[in-house]
Amino acid sequence: MFRWLKHYISVTNCFARLAIQRQMEYPTFLFGWIAGNFLQWFGGLWLIQTIMSRFGDLAGWKAEQVIFIYSLSVISHGLVVIFFLQTWVIGQMIIVGEFDRILLRPMDSFFLFIVRNINFVGITDAIPGIIIFFHACSLVKFHWSFVNIVNIGLILIGATLIRTALYMLVGSISFWKINRDALSVLMMHFQQQATSYPISIYPYSLQVIFTFLIPIGFISFYPASQFFGIGTILDIPFNFSFATLFMGVIFFFLASYVFTTGLKKYESVGN
């Protein structure tokens, strides 16, 4: 058991090292991503501040609270880009026959798929997110107790798992219908827009969908609502950071099940 675990960890390390070395080969490439991503996330912050300063609040949420929501959204997006970017390109991997290689290896295919890439460039997404997060924390006078720090950790893990699960679910469609990951791009735009603002701006029916069916409410909105004590449609007796983690784990398992089912159905393209 221990040797088995050690073997899997060493494979993970090896993949990570290879991925980072591969990306360091083109330094100008990294520079472009820094410029683009900083522009994207600080620009987004600027847009939110502009709207909020002109209109006051949004469904009872103050500017700094919306910025807090936004920062959780950006950090978890960054974590997905670092660790699970491959879940966005399942369709492309099928077209080029990448899964043939994975299936031939003497290890669990889902594991190999999940650890196959560490996208080091993703820190250019995560760093603006972290900066905005600390900015928001000072605005809302966030209480840095041990419990709250643990809560933030659990929320970010859960949020990353929820996001990844949604990418895997739409990406796995490629096993049944060949396509070029157009849905992943759709999913990215949707997650980015929908998790940056409180979901209480939507009608009741949409809020229910964003809570149970496509649980993006748990990525940023519900955890933030608990920190600020703002009421929502969902009234659960326990901590929302556990709820986020719980939803993340449930949806991740669901998505991995769909993925493995799809992989069984997978027939290599070409010959």
Place this chain on the structure above:
Amino acid sequence: MWQSLKAYSYFTKIRIINNFAYSFEIMARFVSNFLVLVITVFIWKAAYKNNVGIAEVNQEQMITYSIISILLVSIYSVRVDRIVNERVREGFIAIDFMRPINLIVGWFFDDIGTSIDSFLLTLLPLLIFSIAIIKVPLPANLTAFMLFLASVFLSYLILWIITAMTSMIAFWFIELGNLSFVRSQLIRILSGSFVPLWFFPKVVQKVSAFLPFVYIYQVPLSIYIGKINFQQALQSMLIQVVWILILIFLLSLIWKKACRMVTVQGG
């Protein structure tokens, strides 16, 4: 003249036919645009609920603005950056240079093909769904609508030339994917496609009046909702024309340089 136009229109025709092979992608684009539209509309509705007295535009105008903005996003599908990037990286550019045509004009007609497809398969469904679910996005009046159409044509040209210019840099640096990303982020923030610049501080408005970005989205949209009057509209369109002339000049300079710089890997 007629002969060469016929030659270039083949670019358009082939692109239209090619795009139809990817109907799934086009459907996904429609859904994506529609979701973003719904989210944007609810953000504005929630913002206007506070009733803080927004002098610039009322809620109805702002929602019309958002709907038309998304419709423009859907047909402004400029792909010249991707085409140039691919031609250079794969080395096809060497063969392209041998063709007896102006490559830039050819790529322009190629993108017109994508826009025609997007009009039929993305814009029209978006419009129908918007009317059914949100509201009928009526223009301020008929004159405004006619001016809007002319202004859209000009703003498409501005967007296309800016995109083509940034993609030319592919001739210097083989990997440019992320430079296009920087450009598209600048456009997202400074063009007023989501948050119009009249909500920003005065300084930002003054500076952006001297940048080409507002002339891509905000100007035609302001004309459409009647935010600016007839005279201001003509004035803005004149500035659009000036920008097009400046950008064409810059593009031809960069293109001449780029043609000499082109390196083909493994060739």
